[in-house]
Amino acid sequence: MNPYRLYLVTDDRQSVDTLQYVVREAVLGGVTMVQVREKHGDVRAFIERAEAVKAVLRGSGVPLIINDRVDVALAVNADGVHLGQSDMPVAYARRLLGSERLLGLSVETEQQLFESESLPIDYLGLSAIFATPTKTNLKKHWGIAGLKRALGVSSRPIVAIGGINEDNLPDIARTGVHGVALVSAICDASCPQTAARKLDGIME
Numbered sequence: 001m002n003p004y005r006l007y008l009v010t011d012d013r014q015s016v017d018t019l020q021y022v023v024r025e026a027v028l029g030g031v032t033m034v035q036v037r038e039k040h041g042d043v044r045a046f047i048e049r050a051e052a053v054k055a056v057l058r059g060s061g062v063p064l065i066i067n068d069r070v071d072v073a074l075a076v077n078a079d080g081v082h083l084g085q086s087d088m089p090v091a092y093a094r095r096l097l098g099s100e101r102l103l104g105l106s107v108e109t110e111q112q113l114f115e116s117e118s119l120p121i122d123y124l125g126l127s128a129i130f131a132t133p134t135k136t137n138l139k140k141h142w143g144i145a146g147l148k149r150a151l152g153v154s155s156r157p158i159v160a161i162g163g164i165n166e167d168n169l170p171d172i173a174r175t176g177v178h179g180v181a182l183v184s185a186i187c188d189a190s191c192p193q194t195a196a197r198k199l200d201g202i203m204e
């Protein structure tokens with residue numbers, strides 16, 4: 001089973017109750033991986049929210065990934081970490097996490113893409129495919145052509161992220177990309193379960 005296929009990244013503006021509701025429904029709809037992403041609160045709040053998501057995921061087989069923070073991932077015994085280019089260098093993260101936990105890295109440029117080949121990571125987050133209001137400090141928009149190029153270069157699984165929704169997903173899925181990561185298409189949906197099921201159907 002490919003864990004990257006439908007990758008939910010949580011919305012840190014949602015309350016803990018909503019967060020748990022969205023994750024529960026999204027898993028029922030077919031989400032294969034969940035990343036807890038917290039950009040505003042303190043580390044205590046991050047741990048509390050990660051534990052809340054972990055409780056929902058228990059027994060589901062869906063891996064829990066922590067954004068940015070290796071210490072939080074270790075504290076809650078998560079299944080992995082997703083790092084950006086200005087987070088802890090992946091060599092240090094790998095040493096702390098061990099070989100079993102998943103380690104993902106965002107790549108924002110062609111140079112980072114080539115450099116990633118020699119890094120101790122499990123997958124790449126290709127940042128960003130399209131512009132998105134969810135994250136506005138993006139360096140590059142790869143588009144479909146850039147995604148195809150990256151797939152031809154990298155030996156690692158690629159997760160496409162940024163501005164992905166059910167309208168543009170068919171074009172992305174046709175590239176054969178390993179997975180897609182989404183925030184608003186699932187977190188803002190009136191029914192996250194239905195949204196996830198529809199997106200999963202397109203990925204298939």
Ligand SMILES: Cc1ncc(COP(=O)(O)OP(=O)(O)O)c(N)n1
Pocket residue numbers: 007009035037067068082083084085087104105106124125126127135159161181
């Ligand atoms: C799957 C996935 N890909 C890319 C990102 C972006 O990570 P980063 O560049 O560290 O930016 P922030 O998410 O920390 O704002 C991601 N989170 N997940």
Ligand SMILES: Cc1nc(C(=O)O)sc1CCOP(=O)(O)O
Pocket residue numbers: 009037106126127128129131132133134135138161162163164181182183184185
């Ligand atoms: C968290 C994040 N990282 C991105 C990147 O490109 O690095 S884009 C993004 C937000 C994606 O949200 P939505 O699915 O609502 O567009």
Ligand SMILES: [Mg+2]
Pocket residue numbers: 067068082083084085087
């Ligand atoms: Mg980051």
